[in-house]
Amino acid sequence: MIRSTPQDAGQSKVDTVAQQQRKKIGVTDRMKLAWTILRSSLENPQTPLSYPAEWLLDIFNGGRTDSGLRVSEMTALQASTVFQCVTIIANAMASHPLNVCQRLFENDRTGKKVTYSHPLSTLLAKRPNPEMTSATWRRTMMVHKLLWGNAFTEIERDQYNRIVALWPRNPARTRPVRSLSSITMEGTTYPQGTMFYETFDALRDAQIMEQDNDNQNYGYRRLVLAEDMMHFPGLSLDGRIGQDVVILARQAIGLALATEKYGAKFFGNGAIPHGILGVPGDMSDVQWEVLKRSWAESHGGENQHKTGVLPPGVTYTKTGSSPEEGQMLQTRQHQRLEIASFFNVPGHMVGINGDDAGKSTVEQSSIEFKLFCVDPHAVDLEQEMEYKLFPQVGQAANKFFASFDLRKMMYPDAASRSTFYGSGKQWGYLNTNDIHELEGMNPVEDGSGDSYWMPNNMVDAATASAHSQAVTDGLEDGTLAATPSNVTPIGDHPIVKDQQKQDKAKMALDLQKHQISADASVKIAKHSGKDPNADEQDDKPTPGKNKLGAKKAKKRADLTRVFAGMYRDAVGRASFRKKATVADYTTVFGPIASAMIEASFDEPTDASEFIRAYTTELFTRKGEGWATDLDGESAIEFDKLLEAILNA
Numbered sequence: 001m002i003r004s005t006p007q008d009a010g011q012s013k014v015d016t017v018a019q020q021q022r023k024k025i026g027v028t029d030r031m032k033l034a035w036t037i038l039r040s041s042l043e044n045p046q047t048p049l050s051y052p053a054e055w056l057l058d059i060f061n062g063g064r065t066d067s068g069l070r071v072s073e074m075t076a077l078q079a080s081t082v083f084q085c086v087t088i089i090a091n092a093m094a095s096h097p098l099n100v101c102q103r104l105f106e107n108d109r110t111g112k113k114v115t116y117s118h119p120l121s122t123l124l125a126k127r128p129n130p131e132m133t134s135a136t137w138r139r140t141m142m143v144h145k146l147l148w149g150n151a152f153t154e155i156e157r158d159q160y161n162r163i164v165a166l167w168p169r170n171p172a173r174t175r176p177v178r179s180l181s182s183i184t185m186e187g188t189t190y191p192q193g194t195m196f197y198e199t200f201d202a203l204r205d206a207q208i209m210e211q212d213n214d215n216q217n218y219g220y221r222r223l224v225l226a227e228d229m230m231h232f233p234g235l236s237l238d239g240r241i242g243q244d245v246v247i248l249a250r251q252a253i254g255l256a257l258a259t260e261k262y263g264a265k266f267f268g269n270g271a272i273p274h275g276i277l278g279v280p281g282d283m284s285d286v287q288w289e290v291l292k293r294s295w296a297e298s299h300g301g302e303n304q305h306k307t308g309v310l311p312p313g314v315t316y317t318k319t320g321s322s323p324e325e326g327q328m329l330q331t332r333q334h335q336r337l338e339i340a341s342f343f344n345v346p347g348h349m350v351g352i353n354g355d356d357a358g359k360s361t362v363e364q365s366s367i368e369f370k371l372f373c374v375d376p377h378a379v380d381l382e383q384e385m386e387y388k389l390f391p392q393v394g395q396a397a398n399k400f401f402a403s404f405d406l407r408k409m410m411y412p413d414a415a416s417r418s419t420f421y422g423s424g425k426q427w428g429y430l431n432t433n434d435i436h437e438l439e440g441m442n443p444v445e446d447g448s449g450d451s452y453w454m455p456n457n458m459v460d461a462a463t464a465s466a467h468s469q470a471v472t473d474g475l476e477d478g479t480l481a482a483t484p485s486n487v488t489p490i491g492d493h494p495i496v497k498d499q500q501k502q503d504k505a506k507m508a509l510d511l512q513k514h515q516i517s518a519d520a521s522v523k524i525a526k527h528s529g530k531d532p533n534a535d536e537q538d539d540k541p542t543p544g545k546n547k548l549g550a551k552k553a554k555k556r557a558d559l560t561r562v563f564a565g566m567y568r569d570a571v572g573r574a575s576f577r578k579k580a581t582v583a584d585y586t587t588v589f590g591p592i593a594s595a596m597i598e599a600s601f602d603e604p605t606d607a608s609e610f611i612r613a614y615t616t617e618l619f620t621r622k623g624e625g626w627a628t629d630l631d632g633e634s635a636i637e638f639d640k641l642l643e644a645i646l647n648a
Contacts, residue, residue, distance in 0.1 A: 093381075100401075102115045137153075147245060149243045153230040280313045345373060370406060381402075421435045585615045
């Protein structure tokens with residue numbers, strides 16, 4: 001046994017234990033037996049190298065297909081459709097960001113954020129090992145997973161058990177195994193049936209070369225703990241080993257290779273179907289060879305398409321079919337679609353133009369490619385990386401995970417993105433910096449890009465509910481509760497302030513429309529203290545007074561019909577104001593008094609002094625509070641106002 005010196009102490013322990021346990025696991029005996037069979041088969045005179053044993057061809061050239069060609073993982077890549085599908089999927093997984101994210105738990109809701117300070121962030125996103133980039137590593141993993149059905153990545157740790165590198169392993173030389181007896185590795189005893197990973201790939205420069213008794217080398221063998229090997233299986237029947245995709249699809253791939261080979265040979269022969277030469281009588285072997293050689297020299301290579309001249313009696317009979325007769329183009333088109341279906345790749349992505357795919361657009365097909373092809377692979381990688389790379393116990397358990405950012409695969413065209421961004425900005429679920437991030441642009445430097453917009457006619461449901469409940473409670477106990485701390489007072493809102501300013505300006509304009517003299521205003525204000533005799537004198541019937549009284553009664557009825565309801569509403573609003581001022585009473589009752597005066601007089605009058613005196617006097621009497629019978633008090637106060645205006 002020959003072993004070179006490993007670079008790290010941890011690997012030395014694994015290699016040494018692996019050497020000690022060879023006989024227990026029985027791999028050495030199996031490898032010796034396989035090598036003996038292989039060598040005896042090659043040395044057996046009954047097994048010529050021109051026609052080796054069938055099992056030997058299966059090992060090196062892949063399984064036989066009905067098309068006559070053997071298909072292996074390497075020969076399958078010669079089929080253009082297989083190469084396209086593998087390249088498209090592998091590049092999709094390699095080109096999108098692979099981030100380390102932290103889970104957030106706030107208010108019984110979960111979220112996430114990308115963290116760049118985690119030790120594995122650089123390892124996964126940029127450089128998993130000193131020899132390859134993250135994109136190369138992910139692309140290699142996907143090629144292994146798509147062709148062999150299994151992908152393996154060995155985790156290299158330092159002496160402090162910290163992850164320092166990730167190394168891809170050849171799936172043809174790596175497999176999961178179970179121990180037939182208990183095994184002690186790195187000071188830990190593992191019971192019988194524990195899963196390990198057996199690989200013949202060396203870790204860095206550490207190589208364990210096994211030899212049989214005849215000094216025949218057959219490879220390097222190491223046992224790797226399951227916790228140090230990430231395994232990404234594809235379609236599996238037992239949940240541990242993925243099925244070889246190429247072997248499952250070998251018939252379809254073999255037919256595609258056969259049609260391509262047929263077309264190449266057909267055009268290589270000058271696009272002339274093959275045939276046979278017929279001669280009368282018998283010919284010696286020498287004559288046959290001369291005839292075949294002369295025909296090949298006259299019509300092969302550069303002499304293709306030349307007119308052929310046959311000796312007397314020799315006839316040419318076509319035996320091959322043309323590509324049209326064999327429907328070669330239709331067969332190749334069908335094989336492209338069939339192979340693409342094995343990998344769940346839409347037909348338009350492998351050059352199939354006539355595939356309607358249910359009349360869906362290219363954009364919809366791309367979304368289906370992301371949902372049904374890329375997403376399952378991404379989930380496989382994310383779940384295995386979270387379990388093998390991030391802590392599952394302790395304070396950091398379940399806090400970090402690896403996640404692919406595949407949002408760009410869902411990006412629509414420019415017009416659709418513009419509509420989406422506009423709607424998000426308008427309705428408050430996107431801000432400017434969110435849009436910049438989606439478009440790969442830098443955030444706004446002044447900080448304004450972090451604010452969210454909301455329409456003026458919209459309000460947060462929780463805030464509105466809290467405000468409504470506070471007002472309801474205040475009305476029930478007779479005192480309006482203070483405005484909640486998280487609610488902007490209605491009176492302090494800029495829009496409300498602007499509206500109040502406009503209302504005051506309008507009221508001032510209305511007051512200027514009416515011109516009542518100051519003497520009349522004083523008379524109205526003091527109308528309740530007039531001399532009773534004067535009223536009696538005024539009430540004495542005179543020749544023209546009955547007509548004037550009827551006119552006044554009609555005006556009273558009209559004003560009551562129009563303004564009594566408005567005045568009752570004003571009384572209700574004033575009664576709810578526990579800390580009202582004269583200005584508040586002027587705002588509530590002033591417009592009604594102004595409108596009543598305007599309807600009572602034919603000529604414009606200045607009613608500002610009258611309204612100021614009336615609202616001041618009303619506030620003096622009712623500012624401390626209104627009675628419980630608001631309807632009755634409203635009728636009394638409305639009659640007083642109406643009488644004052646009519647007697648002015």
